[in-house]
Amino acid sequence: MKICTHCGASNLDANKFCTECGTALEPLSTPKGGTAAPSAPFVPITKPLSESERIAYGLSNSLKSRLQQFQGKRSADIMFVLDCTGSMGGEIEAIKDAIMDFADTIESDGVRVRVGLVEFRDRLIQEEHRVLTFNGEPFTSDPVAFRNEVAKLRAGGGGDEPESSLDAILLALRQPFTQQGSKVIVLVTDAPPHIPDLETKSINSVVQAIRDVGVQQLYLVIRTQDPNSQVYLKLLEGARGMAFELGKGDDFRQRAEDFKRTLMALGKTISQATR
Structure with a gap:
């Protein structure tokens, strides 16, 4: 341990x-002679x-x-809706590196978990959103398979500051969530949304879609202090949830480490809220 x-x-x-x-x-220390340290201390x-x-x-x-x-009694399907524009490289790396510990955090509290991801950029400049698939399915219970697919993502594009985050949420809502467990959406972005977008007509229409699908938990990892991003908070009228601060600055490594800690806190929150 x-x-x-x-x-x-x-x-x-x-x-x-x-x-x-x-x-x-x-990391676990390895004593001289090459024998690994015992897995649990005395x-x-x-x-x-x-x-x-x-x-x-x-x-x-x-x-x-x-x-x-x-x-076997509690389960959750967690769909990440991830901004993959040029400024989000640190967050992409953080999800790749921390997803196994994130899943362990939830499952150690007795919740079976499946994860999925929608990547998005800016549909108004022909950058289409996309659902990652695992053997043809949008959710997987294998965090290693999830990590391998996330590792293929590359941060880039985006055009102007607003991005197609709300259209991406609507795409996430159309995925085949579990009917027995909790439906969880996690939005991660450092930019405000396009309103309107190719599909989204208003923020209220997205709130209603969240209600219609029956999402039980909604988490926003955004720049909470940015006035242009505070419109996302209205989405919490559609489902129980909370907002986490994404963080600031251009230091790739620091943002990655900050987001890893956010993921761990988010995992504990999801497990406690899943009934």
Whole structure:
């Protein structure tokens, strides 16, 4: 297990980021001689362990079985709607690098998750939006397959500042979401929307479409302080959700690290809101 130096939470060896606070985790050390460090530290037991501790240290197979049974009862389909214009390279890299920890964060709370992604730019200059597919399907439960497809995305284009984000949400809403679990939309953009666009006539029409599809959770990762982007907040009238600050600046690496932390916080929020 990896222990977070920031909050002390236990994480799987494969995790790069803490599932509790989003802090980057130190890699497991390898002692001289080439033998890997033990997967779990020695823990002197001075008091009864909690159920989570017993599961973390492999002390209760029955509890693990109960958790596996519980995982079948909640599920969520999460569709990312991602701005792929030239300024969004850091966010594309962050999703690629952190998607496995993001999925682990949600599934560790007993939620089965499928993910998908709509990429968009500016339809008014013939840059069409697109749904990624995985063996012909728009959702996948395999975060490795998702990561591999995201790795093919390239930031570029965009034209003027507004982008076709609302048209992309409408495309996302037409995908075959689960009928039993939660429908989740996550919009990620650093630009305001075109209103009107090729399909979108008004912000109210998108709000109504969100209601009609029955989206249970809607998250906006936007520049919350930008007056031109605050129109997105009206979308929260269509579904339960919240807005996260995308961040500012042109430092590619810093924006990527900031967005990784946002993804971890978003994962915890989704798992807690999924019923």
